[in-house]
Amino acid sequence: MTIAKLRAVALDCRDHLALAEFYAAIIGGTPVRDEADADWIELTGHEGTTLAFQESPGHVPPTWPSDDGSQQLHLDLTVDDLDVAEKQVLALGATVLDATDRDRSWRVYADPAGHPFCLCAD
Structure with a gap:
Protein backbone atom coordinates (compact mmCIF):
# COMPACT_ATOMS: atom_id res chain seq x y z
CA MET A 1 0.00 0.00 0.00
CA GLY A 58 16.19 34.19 -2.87
CA HIS A 59 16.76 31.18 -5.10
CA VAL A 60 20.44 30.26 -5.53
CA PRO A 61 21.16 27.93 -8.48
CA PRO A 62 22.75 24.59 -7.61
CA THR A 63 26.28 23.80 -8.75
CA TRP A 64 27.42 21.20 -11.25
CA PRO A 65 29.10 18.91 -10.62
CA SER A 66 27.64 18.67 -7.15
CA ASP A 67 30.80 17.92 -5.17
CA ASP A 68 29.33 19.80 -2.23
CA GLY A 69 25.94 18.04 -2.47
CA SER A 70 24.03 21.17 -3.54
CA GLN A 71 22.51 19.81 -6.77
CA GLN A 72 19.44 18.33 -5.01
CA LEU A 73 17.69 17.05 -8.17
CA HIS A 74 17.70 17.16 -11.94
CA LEU A 75 15.27 16.32 -14.73
CA ASP A 76 15.92 13.66 -17.37
CA LEU A 77 14.24 14.51 -20.68
CA THR A 78 14.09 11.92 -23.47
CA VAL A 79 14.75 13.17 -27.01
CA ASP A 80 14.92 11.58 -30.46
CA ASP A 81 18.14 13.32 -31.53
CA LEU A 82 20.64 14.72 -29.01
CA ASP A 83 22.31 17.11 -31.45
CA VAL A 84 19.03 18.62 -32.63
CA ALA A 85 17.62 18.91 -29.10
CA GLU A 86 20.86 20.46 -27.86
CA LYS A 87 20.64 23.26 -30.44
CA GLN A 88 17.01 23.87 -29.50
CA VAL A 89 17.53 24.08 -25.72
CA LEU A 90 20.59 26.31 -26.14
CA ALA A 91 18.51 28.66 -28.32
CA LEU A 92 15.93 28.80 -25.51
CA GLY A 93 18.56 29.89 -22.97
CA ALA A 94 20.01 26.66 -21.56
CA THR A 95 23.73 26.42 -20.87
CA VAL A 96 25.99 23.40 -21.29
CA LEU A 97 27.21 21.81 -18.05
CA ASP A 98 28.61 18.51 -19.35
CA ALA A 99 28.34 17.52 -23.00
CA THR A 100 31.97 16.85 -23.84
CA ASP A 101 31.55 13.10 -24.40
CA ARG A 102 29.53 13.15 -27.62
CA ASP A 103 29.37 9.31 -27.73
CA ARG A 104 27.47 9.14 -24.44
CA SER A 105 23.67 8.73 -24.55
CA TRP A 106 23.05 11.80 -22.34
CA ARG A 107 24.22 15.38 -21.92
CA VAL A 108 23.83 17.80 -19.00
CA TYR A 109 22.59 21.39 -19.22
CA ALA A 110 21.30 24.10 -16.89
CA ASP A 111 17.97 25.82 -17.41
CA PRO A 112 17.89 29.65 -17.25
CA ALA A 113 17.43 29.50 -13.45
CA GLY A 114 20.44 27.19 -13.08
CA HIS A 115 18.68 23.84 -12.47
CA PRO A 116 20.53 20.94 -14.07
CA PHE A 117 18.69 18.77 -16.59
CA CYS A 118 19.76 16.01 -18.94
CA LEU A 119 18.83 15.37 -22.52
CA CYS A 120 18.78 11.57 -22.92
CA ALA A 121 18.71 9.64 -26.19
CA ASP A 122 15.50 7.69 -26.72
Missing part, protein backbone atom coordinates in the same frame (compact mmCIF):
# COMPACT_ATOMS: atom_id res chain seq x y z
CA THR A 2 1.34 3.42 -0.91
CA ILE A 3 1.21 6.39 1.40
CA ALA A 4 0.91 9.05 -1.29
CA LYS A 5 1.06 9.69 -5.01
CA LEU A 6 3.30 12.17 -6.79
CA ARG A 7 1.37 15.35 -7.53
CA ALA A 8 4.11 17.43 -9.18
CA VAL A 9 7.80 18.14 -9.44
CA ALA A 10 8.26 21.78 -8.45
CA LEU A 11 11.25 23.95 -9.27
CA ASP A 12 12.01 27.02 -7.20
CA CYS A 13 13.28 29.99 -9.20
CA ARG A 14 13.40 33.78 -9.24
CA ASP A 15 11.15 34.16 -12.34
CA HIS A 16 8.62 31.34 -12.34
CA LEU A 17 6.79 32.45 -15.50
CA ALA A 18 10.00 32.65 -17.56
CA LEU A 19 11.09 29.20 -16.38
CA ALA A 20 7.63 27.73 -17.06
CA GLU A 21 7.78 29.13 -20.60
CA PHE A 22 11.29 27.66 -21.07
CA TYR A 23 10.08 24.14 -20.18
CA ALA A 24 6.82 24.56 -22.12
CA ALA A 25 8.95 25.14 -25.23
CA ILE A 26 10.78 21.86 -24.54
CA ILE A 27 8.10 19.43 -23.30
CA GLY A 28 4.92 21.18 -24.39
CA GLY A 29 2.04 22.40 -22.33
CA THR A 30 0.78 25.76 -21.22
CA PRO A 31 1.87 27.67 -18.10
CA VAL A 32 -1.16 28.19 -15.86
CA ARG A 33 -0.96 30.45 -12.81
CA ASP A 34 -2.69 29.21 -9.66
CA GLU A 35 -5.51 31.66 -8.90
CA ALA A 36 -5.10 31.11 -5.15
CA ASP A 37 -1.29 31.40 -5.16
CA ALA A 38 0.35 33.88 -7.55
CA ASP A 39 3.78 32.38 -6.75
CA TRP A 40 2.82 29.00 -8.29
CA ILE A 41 2.59 28.04 -11.98
CA GLU A 42 1.97 24.58 -13.44
CA LEU A 43 2.43 23.31 -16.99
CA THR A 44 -0.81 21.77 -18.21
CA GLY A 45 -1.61 19.86 -21.37
CA HIS A 46 1.59 17.84 -21.70
CA GLU A 47 2.34 14.17 -21.15
CA GLY A 48 3.81 12.96 -17.87
CA THR A 49 4.09 14.21 -14.33
CA THR A 50 3.06 17.79 -13.64
CA LEU A 51 5.96 20.21 -13.68
CA ALA A 52 5.42 23.26 -11.48
CA PHE A 53 7.36 26.43 -10.77
CA GLN A 54 7.39 28.36 -7.51
CA GLU A 55 8.66 31.92 -7.31
CA SER A 56 11.48 32.13 -4.80
CA PRO A 57 13.22 35.54 -4.84
Whole structure:
Protein backbone atom coordinates (compact mmCIF):
# COMPACT_ATOMS: atom_id res chain seq x y z
CA MET A 1 0.00 0.00 0.00
CA THR A 2 1.34 3.42 -0.91
CA ILE A 3 1.21 6.39 1.40
CA ALA A 4 0.91 9.05 -1.29
CA LYS A 5 1.06 9.69 -5.01
CA LEU A 6 3.30 12.17 -6.79
CA ARG A 7 1.37 15.35 -7.53
CA ALA A 8 4.11 17.43 -9.18
CA VAL A 9 7.80 18.14 -9.44
CA ALA A 10 8.26 21.78 -8.45
CA LEU A 11 11.25 23.95 -9.27
CA ASP A 12 12.01 27.02 -7.20
CA CYS A 13 13.28 29.99 -9.20
CA ARG A 14 13.40 33.78 -9.24
CA ASP A 15 11.15 34.16 -12.34
CA HIS A 16 8.62 31.34 -12.34
CA LEU A 17 6.79 32.45 -15.50
CA ALA A 18 10.00 32.65 -17.56
CA LEU A 19 11.09 29.20 -16.38
CA ALA A 20 7.63 27.73 -17.06
CA GLU A 21 7.78 29.13 -20.60
CA PHE A 22 11.29 27.66 -21.07
CA TYR A 23 10.08 24.14 -20.18
CA ALA A 24 6.82 24.56 -22.12
CA ALA A 25 8.95 25.14 -25.23
CA ILE A 26 10.78 21.86 -24.54
CA ILE A 27 8.10 19.43 -23.30
CA GLY A 28 4.92 21.18 -24.39
CA GLY A 29 2.04 22.40 -22.33
CA THR A 30 0.78 25.76 -21.22
CA PRO A 31 1.87 27.67 -18.10
CA VAL A 32 -1.16 28.19 -15.86
CA ARG A 33 -0.96 30.45 -12.81
CA ASP A 34 -2.69 29.21 -9.66
CA GLU A 35 -5.51 31.66 -8.90
CA ALA A 36 -5.10 31.11 -5.15
CA ASP A 37 -1.29 31.40 -5.16
CA ALA A 38 0.35 33.88 -7.55
CA ASP A 39 3.78 32.38 -6.75
CA TRP A 40 2.82 29.00 -8.29
CA ILE A 41 2.59 28.04 -11.98
CA GLU A 42 1.97 24.58 -13.44
CA LEU A 43 2.43 23.31 -16.99
CA THR A 44 -0.81 21.77 -18.21
CA GLY A 45 -1.61 19.86 -21.37
CA HIS A 46 1.59 17.84 -21.70
CA GLU A 47 2.34 14.17 -21.15
CA GLY A 48 3.81 12.96 -17.87
CA THR A 49 4.09 14.21 -14.33
CA THR A 50 3.06 17.79 -13.64
CA LEU A 51 5.96 20.21 -13.68
CA ALA A 52 5.42 23.26 -11.48
CA PHE A 53 7.36 26.43 -10.77
CA GLN A 54 7.39 28.36 -7.51
CA GLU A 55 8.66 31.92 -7.31
CA SER A 56 11.48 32.13 -4.80
CA PRO A 57 13.22 35.54 -4.84
CA GLY A 58 16.19 34.19 -2.87
CA HIS A 59 16.76 31.18 -5.10
CA VAL A 60 20.44 30.26 -5.53
CA PRO A 61 21.16 27.93 -8.48
CA PRO A 62 22.75 24.59 -7.61
CA THR A 63 26.28 23.80 -8.75
CA TRP A 64 27.42 21.20 -11.25
CA PRO A 65 29.10 18.91 -10.62
CA SER A 66 27.64 18.67 -7.15
CA ASP A 67 30.80 17.92 -5.17
CA ASP A 68 29.33 19.80 -2.23
CA GLY A 69 25.94 18.04 -2.47
CA SER A 70 24.03 21.17 -3.54
CA GLN A 71 22.51 19.81 -6.77
CA GLN A 72 19.44 18.33 -5.01
CA LEU A 73 17.69 17.05 -8.17
CA HIS A 74 17.70 17.16 -11.94
CA LEU A 75 15.27 16.32 -14.73
CA ASP A 76 15.92 13.66 -17.37
CA LEU A 77 14.24 14.51 -20.68
CA THR A 78 14.09 11.92 -23.47
CA VAL A 79 14.75 13.17 -27.01
CA ASP A 80 14.92 11.58 -30.46
CA ASP A 81 18.14 13.32 -31.53
CA LEU A 82 20.64 14.72 -29.01
CA ASP A 83 22.31 17.11 -31.45
CA VAL A 84 19.03 18.62 -32.63
CA ALA A 85 17.62 18.91 -29.10
CA GLU A 86 20.86 20.46 -27.86
CA LYS A 87 20.64 23.26 -30.44
CA GLN A 88 17.01 23.87 -29.50
CA VAL A 89 17.53 24.08 -25.72
CA LEU A 90 20.59 26.31 -26.14
CA ALA A 91 18.51 28.66 -28.32
CA LEU A 92 15.93 28.80 -25.51
CA GLY A 93 18.56 29.89 -22.97
CA ALA A 94 20.01 26.66 -21.56
CA THR A 95 23.73 26.42 -20.87
CA VAL A 96 25.99 23.40 -21.29
CA LEU A 97 27.21 21.81 -18.05
CA ASP A 98 28.61 18.51 -19.35
CA ALA A 99 28.34 17.52 -23.00
CA THR A 100 31.97 16.85 -23.84
CA ASP A 101 31.55 13.10 -24.40
CA ARG A 102 29.53 13.15 -27.62
CA ASP A 103 29.37 9.31 -27.73
CA ARG A 104 27.47 9.14 -24.44
CA SER A 105 23.67 8.73 -24.55
CA TRP A 106 23.05 11.80 -22.34
CA ARG A 107 24.22 15.38 -21.92
CA VAL A 108 23.83 17.80 -19.00
CA TYR A 109 22.59 21.39 -19.22
CA ALA A 110 21.30 24.10 -16.89
CA ASP A 111 17.97 25.82 -17.41
CA PRO A 112 17.89 29.65 -17.25
CA ALA A 113 17.43 29.50 -13.45
CA GLY A 114 20.44 27.19 -13.08
CA HIS A 115 18.68 23.84 -12.47
CA PRO A 116 20.53 20.94 -14.07
CA PHE A 117 18.69 18.77 -16.59
CA CYS A 118 19.76 16.01 -18.94
CA LEU A 119 18.83 15.37 -22.52
CA CYS A 120 18.78 11.57 -22.92
CA ALA A 121 18.71 9.64 -26.19
CA ASP A 122 15.50 7.69 -26.72
